[in-house]
Amino acid sequence: MLSRLSSISDSVNGPILFIAGTSVVMLVGITAVMIYFTIRYHRRRNPHPEDIHGHRMLEIVWTVIPTILAFGFFWYGWEGYKFIKTVPEGAMEVQVTGRMWSWVHEYENGVQSAELYVPVNKPVKLNLVSQDVLHSYYIPAFKVKQDAVPGIPDLFLWFEAYQTGVYQVFCAEYCGLSHSAMWSKVHVVTQDEFEEWLRVEGEKVVQIQQAAESGEGENLHILGEALSKSKGCNACHSIDGTRLIGPTYKGLYGKTETVVTGGQEREIVVDDAYIRNSMLKPTDDIVKGYQPLMPSQEGLVNESEIKALTAYIKSLQ
Amino acid sequence: MSDHAASASHGAAVRHGTVPNAADVDFYHFKGRWSGIFAWIFSTDHKRIGLMYLVLMLTFFTVGMTLGFVIRLELMAPGKTIMDAQTYNAVFTLHGVIMVFLFVVPGLSASLGNFLLPIMIGAKDVQFPRINLFSWWLFLTGGLMAVTALFTGGGPPDTGWTFYAPYSIRTGTNVTLAAAAVFVLGFSSILTGLNFLTTVHRMRAPGMSFFRLPLFVWALYSTAWLQVVATPVVGITLVLIMVERSFGIGVFDPVKGGDPILYQHLFWIYSHPAVYIMILPGLGAISDMLAVHARRTIFGYGFIAMSSVAIALFGSIVWAHHMFISGQSLVANFVFSLLTMIVAIPSAIKVFNWVATLYKGSIQLETPMLYTLAFIFLFMIGGFSGMMIGVLSVDVHVHDTYFIVAHFHYIIFGGLGFAFFGALHHWYPKMFGRMYHQVPSKIAWFLTFVGFNVLYMPMFIMGWEGMPRRYYDYLPEYQKWHVVSTIGSWIMISGILLMFWNLLRSLKTGKPCRELDPWGGGRTLEWTVPSPPPLENFDKIPTVTHGPYDPDVPEHK
Numbered sequence: 074m075l076s077r078l079s080s081i082s083d084s085v086n087g088p089i090l091f092i093a094g095t096s097v098v099m100l101v102g103i104t105a106v107m108i109y110f111t112i113r114y115h116r117r118r119n120p121h122p123e124d125i126h127g128h129r130m131l132e133i134v135w136t137v138i139p140t141i142l143a144f145g146f147f148w149y150g151w152e153g154y155k156f157i158k159t160v161p162e163g164a165m166e167v168q169v170t171g172r173m174w175s176w177v178h179e180y181e182n183g184v185q186s187a188e189l190y191v192p193v194n195k196p197v198k199l200n201l202v203s204q205d206v207l208h209s210y211y212i213p214a215f216k217v218k219q220d221a222v223p224g225i226p227d228l229f230l231w232f233e234a235y236q237t238g239v240y241q242v243f244c245a246e247y248c249g250l251s252h253s254a255m256w257s258k259v260h261v262v263t264q265d266e267f268e269e270w271l272r273v274e275g276e277k278v279v280q281i282q283q284a285a286e287s288g289e290g291e292n293l294h295i296l297g298e299a300l301s302k303s304k305g306c307n308a309c310h311s312i313d314g315t316r317l318i319g320p321t322y323k324g325l326y327g328k329t330e331t332v333v334t335g336g337q338e339r340e341i342v343v344d345d346a347y348i349r350n351s352m353l354k355p356t357d358d359i360v361k362g363y364q365p366l367m368p369s370q371e372g373l374v375n376e377s378e379i380k381a382l383t384a385y386i387k388s389l390q
Numbered sequence: 391m392s393d394h395a396a397s398a399s400h401g402a403a404v405r406h407g408t409v410p411n412a413a414d415v416d417f418y419h420f421k422g423r424w425s426g427i428f429a430w431i432f433s434t435d436h437k438r439i440g441l442m443y444l445v446l447m448l449t450f451f452t453v454g455m456t457l458g459f460v461i462r463l464e465l466m467a468p469g470k471t472i473m474d475a476q477t478y479n480a481v482f483t484l485h486g487v488i489m490v491f492l493f494v495v496p497g498l499s500a501s502l503g504n505f506l507l508p509i510m511i512g513a514k515d516v517q518f519p520r521i522n523l524f525s526w527w528l529f530l531t532g533g534l535m536a537v538t539a540l541f542t543g544g545g546p547p548d549t550g551w552t553f554y555a556p557y558s559i560r561t562g563t564n565v566t567l568a569a570a571a572v573f574v575l576g577f578s579s580i581l582t583g584l585n586f587l588t589t590v591h592r593m594r595a596p597g598m599s600f601f602r603l604p605l606f607v608w609a610l611y612s613t614a615w616l617q618v619v620a621t622p623v624v625g626i627t628l629v630l631i632m633v634e635r636s637f638g639i640g641v642f643d644p645v646k647g648g649d650p651i652l653y654q655h656l657f658w659i660y661s662h663p664a665v666y667i668m669i670l671p672g673l674g675a676i677s678d679m680l681a682v683h684a685r686r687t688i689f690g691y692g693f694i695a696m697s698s699v700a701i702a703l704f705g706s707i708v709w710a711h712h713m714f715i716s717g718q719s720l721v722a723n724f725v726f727s728l729l730t731m732i733v734a735i736p737s738a739i740k741v742f743n744w745v746a747t748l749y750k751g752s753i754q755l756e757t758p759m760l761y762t763l764a765f766i767f768l769f770m771i772g773g774f775s776g777m778m779i780g781v782l783s784v785d786v787h788v789h790d791t792y793f794i795v796a797h798f799h800y801i802i803f804g805g806l807g808f809a810f811f812g813a814l815h816h817w818y819p820k821m822f823g824r825m826y827h828q829v830p831s832k833i834a835w836f837l838t839f840v841g842f843n844v845l846y847m848p849m850f851i852m853g854w855e856g857m858p859r860r861y862y863d864y865l866p867e868y869q870k871w872h873v874v875s876t877i878g879s880w881i882m883i884s885g886i887l888l889m890f891w892n893l894l895r896s897l898k899t900g901k902p903c904r905e906l907d908p909w910g911g912g913r914t915l916e917w918t919v920p921s922p923p924p925l926e927n928f929d930k931i932p933t934v935t936h937g938p939y940d941p942d943v944p945e946h947k
């Protein structure tokens with residue numbers, strides 16, 4: 074409960090201990106007095122009440138003491154908060170994008186992943202943006218949280234993890250249907266393991282690019298499958314025909330769909346161009362019966378990745 | 391009891407120079423222009439309007455409670471238990487909207503406040519009886535619109551009761567009608583506030599100076615100011631949401647150039663004071679119940695009265711403490727956290743004075759007194775946990791978790807809810823001329839109090855361990871606490887149902903209770919009129935010669 078898994082823990086644990094301790098003492102004390110009075114001055118024992126209108130000294134005492142306590146609580150929390158908001162020099166930066174209902178983490182070398190990998194004992198700064206509605210990046214084990222707000226570019230949180238392990242990430246700001254499924258993980262690993270992971274992932278990016286350029290179909294759809302997972306596509310698009318928030322990938326390619334374009338219904342055949350446009354400008358053609366909820370992936374997928382994803386969708390017949 | 395009543399009746403005679411005429415018919419039996427149901431829905435009598443509010447609100451409360459029950463059932467186990475995610479999201483939204491806008495905001499103020507305020511200040515009615523009736527009709531209309539929103543359009547709203555943009559603008563569900571319903575309900579609230587303000591200023595009986603007002607009236611008065619000042623803001627905000635949804639004007643959606651943080655500010659500028667609109671009348675009722683059942687004057691009357699005003703005042707300028715992690719500036723966080731701490735002070739002063747009011751009293755543990763003592767205990771837990779989440783660094787961790795859910799249920803339900811139930815029992819004989827059955831009422835209190843703590847206490851623990859709120863599904867490690875909480879909900883709901891059944895049954899079978907003052911300790915004016923009161927409350931407007939909780943023959947002078 075008062076674990077110390079990150080640099081942020083102390084800023085939260087200290088104030089809560091202080092306030093909770095004071096609160097418990099006061100709660101128990103006041104309740105005890107209340108119960109004592111209720112028994113002692115029960116009508117059986119005390120049939121004749123006494124009208125006491127007040128006591129100036131007491132009023133001053135119980136105004137001043139809570140005031141001092143309240144300011145003390147505030148100051149302690151403010152000091153902790155300043156620490157939470159001050160990123161140390163040389164922190165590793167990761168770009169985090171939230172959208173319904175997945176997180177994408179992007180590293181300085183362009184690697185993207187659905188789950189966060191960070192080295193232990195090194196400050197990490199997460200820059201948070203949202204593509205659609207409000208989200209909130211929350212790592213309970215590290216006691217740190219920050220909203221991601223569409224249109225506000227400079228939101229961040231930072232932490233330094235003290236122990237290797239895998240920790241839960243939640244979305245803490247309600248964001249619709251699959252809010253409770255919008256979670257991820259933080260993998261805290263040693264510096265060496267982290268560098269190795271980053272290198273392997275970096276090679277995958279190159280692989281996709283090469284496969285897309287050479288048009289190797291076989292390889293490409295397997296790479297596309299990995300992309301679909303890491304980019305969180307499957308939160309809304311199933312691969313087994315189940316209807317989720319968006320149309321399923323199964324049997325999608327080559328199918329004739331009724332779409333709504335600018336308020337008009339029309340029929341189209343799902344092909345490469347349609348899939349590409351649906352990623353970059355998803356609200357252009359909305360499949361009939363679905364809501365225009367998908368955020369544009371402009372800047373989040375490159376042309377090679379579009380080709381890989383298209384190959385993947387094509388493979389799901 | 392009857393000997394006390396006789397002495398009180400004698401006291402009233404001395405005080406007002408008139409003996410209540412036994413031949414006077416009470417307001418139920420007064421023959422007016424209308425009969426049957428029309429005698430109610432077209433009545434401008436504040437007592438009838440208060441009871442009509444009570445009936446509607448308790449109906450909505452029952453609906454809201456059922457939804458809460460369903461939420462707890464779903465959360466018994468991770469994954470799908472009894473409903474899918476979309477239904478769950480709609481259910482918690484409706485639970486919030488109904489409980490907040492249709493039960494706790496009108497709350498004690500519109501129901502018992504309407505019934506008692508004019509009597510407590512020695513008036514025959516409120517200042518604007520017709521507007522009072524109109525408020526009730528607006529309340530009914532808003533309530534029906536909210537219910538209609540469930541069955542029409544794209545399905546029930548799924549935004550949470552906060553309607554946060556931009557989600558509320560994009561969702562296909564019926565947010566527009568629900569927002570319109572809240573808008574109409576807002577007008578009902580504003581008009582009631584306006585009415586009460588004018589009534590307190592203009593219609594007090596001779597000698598009833600401000601510092602002779604009962605503390606329930608002080609609380610209603612402070613609440614009324616908040617209703618008039620803060621409610622228009624939420625009205626405008628919801629109109630902006632409707633306009634944005636219907637015409638695509640970008641006020642809050644960043645894609646169209648809007649600002650989602652602006653929405654949060656506008657929403658909480660109302661909705662935080664609304665928390666005080668909810669709780670203040672409860673705080674006032676608690677003071678009155680304490681004085682009667684401890685049979686003594688209130689300790690620190692002036693301090694309790696002024697703390698209501700201070701809470702209303704400071705409560706209006708703390709709204710952005712809901713937004714510590716929303717991305718607002720550090721300066722804003724500093725200021726709003728500091729101001730939030732200041733609101734704790736008048737609340738603490740109230741608690742200390744209440745406890746001191748028990749000192750050297752002559753305490754009888756009648757059911758209203760049990761609710762009052764439970765209230766003080768639960769309100770303290772709500773208050774202390776409020777200090778925790780008002781502190782910046784702690785809020786970074788617990789914001790939007792079950793810790794918050796636990797906190798506001800302790801304040802709103804443990805606070806206002808328990809005050810409301812206590813007040814229902816306390817003024818029951820005054821309103822209906824019958825006494826409720828004692829034994830079931832005490833069993834119901836016990837079940838509700840125990841069930842409440844079993845239901846909400848585990849939420850503090852879950853929240854601290856990181857369980858986010860508004861989650862349909864959760865990790866298995868949280869399940870043990872969810873199970874305890876759900877069991878608590880069964881205990882609490884059985885207590886509440888027993889209470890409702892007992893109160894309803896007592897309307898017919900309760901012991902007739904025609905004494906002016908069935909408690910034998912009532913010193914405020916409502917205990918000097920018959921139970922139930924006649925149409926115009928007083929045969930002759932009383933002249934007030936002393937403070938509200940002083941005995942008829944002032945001994946201290």
